[in-house]
Amino acid sequence: MTTFYLPVELTSVQKQILTALVNLFSVYAFSTNEKSIKGVEIAREIGKNPGTIRNQMQSLKALRLVDGVPGPHGGYKPTAFAYEALDISQLDSPVEVPFYHNGTRCSEILPLEITLTSINHPDLCRAKIRVLGPTRNINQHDLVKIGPTPLSKLTLEGTVEAQDETHGILILEIKSMSAQPKSHILK
Numbered sequence: 001m002t003t004f005y006l007p008v009e010l011t012s013v014q015k016q017i018l019t020a021l022v023n024l025f026s027v028y029a030f031s032t033n034e035k036s037i038k039g040v041e042i043a044r045e046i047g048k049n050p051g052t053i054r055n056q057m058q059s060l061k062a063l064r065l066v067d068g069v070p071g072p073h074g075g076y077k078p079t080a081f082a083y084e085a086l087d088i089s090q091l092d093s094p095v096e097v098p099f100y101h102n103g104t105r106c107s108e109i110l111p112l113e114i115t116l117t118s119i120n121h122p123d124l125c126r127a128k129i130r131v132l133g134p135t136r137n138i139n140q141h142d143l144v145k146i147g148p149t150p151l152s153k154l155t156l157e158g159t160v161e162a163q164d165e166t167h168g169i170l171i172l173e174i175k176s177m178s179a180q181p182k183s184h185i186l187k
Contacts, residue, residue, distance in 0.1 A: 008063055008085060013048075016166050017056050018065060019086060020045040022078045023133050023168070026110065036075035045134060086167075088112070088132065099131065100145040101138055109133035111146050112168075114156065125174040127156060135165055144172055153180040 010018065024037045024045060039053040057076055060066040065082040069075055099109040113130040129146060138144070140160055147155030158172035 008065075010085065012166065013052070014056055014060060015086070016046050017042060017048075017053060018060060018078065018082055019166055019168065020134075021066065021076055022082055022086060022088065025078055026132050036069035036073070036077045038075040042076070045136075097147060097149055098145075099133075100143075102143050103145075106133070109135065114146065114149075114154070116174075117171075125177070126161070127158065127172045127174055129156075129170045129172060131168045131170065133168070135163060135168065135170065138163060138170065144170065148180070154178070 020042045021037055024041055039057065040050050042048075043050040043053045057066055057068070060082075061068060063081075063085075065079055065085055066076050067079055069077060096107075097111045099106050099111055101109075110132045111129060112132055113128075115128040115130075117126045117128055118124060129144075138160055140162065142160045143157070144160055145155070145157040147153070149155075155176075155178050156172065156174055157176045158174040160170055161173050162171040163169065
């Protein structure tokens with residue numbers, strides 16, 4: 001029997017909770033081998049009451065976006081549908097691209113996508129960075145450095161102009177950008 005996922009409109013609170021769950025799960029799953037995230041951790045992450053998280057999780061479970069893990073080490077984990085609902089590719093073994101915030105390496109933040117939005121402007125270059133992980137401590141005018149990326153060895157450095165925590169998006173004013181592509185040897 002084939003199961004189809006139908007796109008669903010999530011409330012802003014549901015989207016915030018689901019995004020926090022995916023972020024926390026990806027950080028814990030790859031770094032500590034945890035299998036689920038407790039509701040209190042999600043509540044702490046987004047500044048909500050644990051009761052709100054429990055109530056919303058019932059709806060998210062009904063939508064098949066979240067699985068509940070019973071037992072003393074239980075909690076919640078996102079389903080493949082959660083990644084689809086948030087338009088995030090589920091990463092089995094992501095290549096870690098370094099992310100620095102004000103000069104400090106942040107291993108819990110994983111850059112997913114870099115979009116250059118204004119490269120033809122002579123005085124201003126902006127980039128839209130989509131990340132997985134907690135960005136609540138990143139503020140406007142903070143310095144962010146990303147890279148080098150695996151293939152082109154792209155490194156970006158800039159200041160934060162704006163952010164959207166719910167969607168994991170940072171808008172940077174680029175101060176410097178460099179790339180060092182792999183050299184190809186001709187025989």
